[in-house]
Amino acid sequence: MSAITNHMPTAELQALDAAHHMHPFTTNDELAAKGARIITRAKGVYLTDSEGNQILDGMAGLWCVNIGYGRSEMAEVAARQMMELPYYNTFFMTTHVPAIALAQEVAKLAPEGLNHVFFAGSGSEANDTNIRMVRTYWAEKGKSAKTNIISRKNAYHGSSMGSGSLGGMSYMHAQGGMPIPGIHHINQPDWWAEGGDMTPEDFGLARARELEEKIAELGEDTVAAFIAEPIQGAGGVVVPPETYWPEIQRICDKYDILLIADEVICGFGRTGNWFGSQTVGIRPHIMTIAKGLSSGYQPIGGSIVCDEVAEVIGATEFNHGYTYSGHPVAAAVALENLRILQEENILDHVRDVGAPALKQGLNELADHPLVGGVSIMGMMASLPLTPHKASRAKFASDAGTVGYMCRERCFANNLVMRHVGDRMIISPPLIIDQPDIDVFMARARKALDETYAQVK
Numbered sequence: 001m002s003a004i005t006n007h008m009p010t011a012e013l014q015a016l017d018a019a020h021h022m023h024p025f026t027t028n029d030e031l032a033a034k035g036a037r038i039i040t041r042a043k044g045v046y047l048t049d050s051e052g053n054q055i056l057d058g059m060a061g062l063w064c065v066n067i068g069y070g071r072s073e074m075a076e077v078a079a080r081q082m083m084e085l086p087y088y089n090t091f092f093m094t095t096h097v098p099a100i101a102l103a104q105e106v107a108k109l110a111p112e113g114l115n116h117v118f119f120a121g122s123g124s125e126a127n128d129t130n131i132r133m134v135r136t137y138w139a140e141k142g143k144s145a146k147t148n149i150i151s152r153k154n155a156y157h158g159s160s161m162g163s164g165s166l167g168g169m170s171y172m173h174a175q176g177g178m179p180i181p182g183i184h185h186i187n188q189p190d191w192w193a194e195g196g197d198m199t200p201e202d203f204g205l206a207r208a209r210e211l212e213e214k215i216a217e218l219g220e221d222t223v224a225a226f227i228a229e230p231i232q233g234a235g236g237v238v239v240p241p242e243t244y245w246p247e248i249q250r251i252c253d254k255y256d257i258l259l260i261a262d263e264v265i266c267g268f269g270r271t272g273n274w275f276g277s278q279t280v281g282i283r284p285h286i287m288t289i290a291k292g293l294s295s296g297y298q299p300i301g302g303s304i305v306c307d308e309v310a311e312v313i314g315a316t317e318f319n320h321g322y323t324y325s326g327h328p329v330a331a332a333v334a335l336e337n338l339r340i341l342q343e344e345n346i347l348d349h350v351r352d353v354g355a356p357a358l359k360q361g362l363n364e365l366a367d368h369p370l371v372g373g374v375s376i377m378g379m380m381a382s383l384p385l386t387p388h389k390a391s392r393a394k395f396a397s398d399a400g401t402v403g404y405m406c407r408e409r410c411f412a413n414n415l416v417m418r419h420v421g422d423r424m425i426i427s428p429p430l431i432i433d434q435p436d437i438d439v440f441m442a443r444a445r446k447a448l449d450e451t452y453a454q455v456k
């Protein structure tokens with residue numbers, strides 16, 4: 001048995017890590033040059049690394065630790081559930097109490113008419129479920145030509161073949177034969193980067209109408225669904241102009257296209273409501289969930305499905321499912337997470353305290369010469385970095401170089417801010433309060449100053 005522990009020297013752990021552990025979205029050269037930062041424990045909004053540094057986690061892990069780290073109730077529930085029923089599946093006419101209870105609770109929190117949950121182990125799996133579910137739905141309705149799914153460039157919906165194809169990241173499509181057939185992408189409503197001289201309102205409408213143009217190009221009777229995040233997260237926290245979503249909803253209604261809202265980031269309080277769909281005022285048929293469903297304490301995801309789709313899918317045998325669909329320990333932990341979110345009024349905290357404080361702090365940071373603006377909704381935000389604010393110019397160097405430099409300066413100052421290209425991304429645990437937001441802003445300003453000193 002391995003004797004590797006937290007107490008080993010950092011360099012030794014890093015060398016073992018580089019030798020045996022393949023990391024997502026990381027190169028061997030990066031690992032060999034610097035060694036991965038080793039996180040040993042976490043509490044509240046702070047991580048501790050193997051050198052004893054206290055790092056403010058401005059990303060809630062990967063946008064997921066909504067209730068913050070170190071909640072002992074979550075561990076107790078997991079331990080109890082493991083003793084009682086560590087595993088059973090939900091295939092072939094079996095079920096168990098944690099899956100029943102979690103499905104009921106999620107349906108209670110979801111917008112009206114979304115009363116059914118198909119569980120998965122992650123957001124990627126749930127989006128793969130969605131591809132098969134919407135195509136099966138239309139086939140069962142006698143419209144088997146409706147197979148095309150429209151998504152957006154620069155979207156992120158997961159890393160599996162299906163969900164990676166739904167995503168619109170060209171550098172992901174360049175590897176492994178994506179997208180799979182029948183997935184199409186229109187432009188994103190990113191006014192800051194792509195709006196040029198248009199007003200945000202006109203730009204939002206123009207980008208929404210690309211959906212109608214794509215439907216016309218593919219043939220009205222061939223389109224099954226449109227998928228998007230209410231507010232695109234990993235694409236750079238793209239808050240769409242206010243004209244965008246009403247027009248998308250109109251087009252989906254007009255052409256009888258299912259609307260899938262990917263709520264993996266936006267769900268469970270991140271935008272100040274239970275779901276981002278409520279924040280932007282849309283009526284999806286299916287919502288993808290993961291991350292904040294369990295605050296990342298256990299891997300679990302799913303699709304929340306409207307009555308009409310669930311009825312049609314349930315009328316046949318949907319030949320689809322995962323060994324860990326509705327896993328009892330993950331479900332029990334997710335249920336406890338939902339209890340904490342509700343009983344501690346964490347959504348009220350987001351609306352009344354966290355989001356206003358974050359907005360104010362970021363607006364103050366916007367006076368920094370590198371910061372081109374603030375994009376924020378609830379507690380997800382981004383700061384585009386620019387060499388020239390007024391024209392929203394991009395850096396001449398390869399996209400992402402300055403963002404990467406800034407991320408490294410954040411790390412050096414014990415702050416996690418991620419970069420997407422030359423945009424800095426912020427998505428702290430929802431429980432963060434004013435004093436820690438102040439710490440965030442002080443560290444972020446220092447990192448920006450140090451980055452500016454390197455690029456000016």
Ligand code: PLP
Binds near residue numbers: 229
């Ligand atoms: N959908 C969105 C919007 C995401 O941000 C992610 C992950 O970041 C996923 C889906 C994929 O989720 P997972 O990493 O749990 O497979």
